[in-house]
Amino acid sequence: MNAHTTFAPPTSAIRPNGAGAAAILAAGIGSFLIAVFAILADQSATIKSAMIFSRATGPLSGVTTSAILAWLAVWVFLHARWRNRNLAVARVSAFALVLLILGLLLTFPPIADLF
């Protein structure tokens, strides 16, 4: 995504917003991935079987664990890249909120079953 960035001057009293933007976008991506992995596990028997990390909990264990690990990896990656920058947070957070709302909607079974 095209987020306008500037490097914050080292003496700036206001902390750069990059770290916050990284956390927000990563949360949006993580929420979206929950829905994506759930749909994939529902549509493909191979993926469903691969997502069984815990036999007692079934595919839900793999869906959620994979999404959480991906969310944390994205967060660490974005944080390392953006922590000293000032970004167009409105654009980043709007994109993250869209992903979050998509995650919310795509976990709703009648919508998930459309795929």
Place this chain on the structure above:
Amino acid sequence: MEITTRSLWTMIHGMGFGALYLMACSGALVELYRRYCPQSHSAFAARKETFLGVYLAVMAVLAWITVFTGAYVIYPWYRAVPPPGTASLAAFPQRLLLSSPQTSAWHSIGMEWKEHVAWLAPICITMAAAVAIQYGRDLRNHPQLRNAVLGFVWISLLSASTAGFFGAMLNKNAPVEGGPVIHLVHGESR
């Protein structure tokens, strides 16, 4: 007066952690509005800024405990498969719900949505806590970050409410029961 172990765990998960999280969400939203609404001119002390970060961090811990107890303690009991020839499905809630067209949607829509949407809550609130802790008083200078945090806390409340509503209705239609019985109080016989 007695309660089964599975029923006790379901209460701890839903009425304990889950309900506490929902109440805490309301508190977080009120606190965020109170601090950062345009009409608020009061300067908060550093100690109070720390309080917001700690409050959100405790909420995040609560949210993670709720989803993990749900997925790894109660859900296996819910989805247990009855052995062939089982006459009563009372101890197998998922199969009990699916056995009747009047109740099957509680599983196919209710549980299928609840088991995934609930995980949005801890992700959202962990982000909110991280931002509040990282920025502290400086969050006052980042209105766009604050608005994003507020939006995510709202969605967190929505997803937790959805999970809570379906959890309550599922347990009403097909309670998770079984396991060792805990005797709470011995009643008097007449």
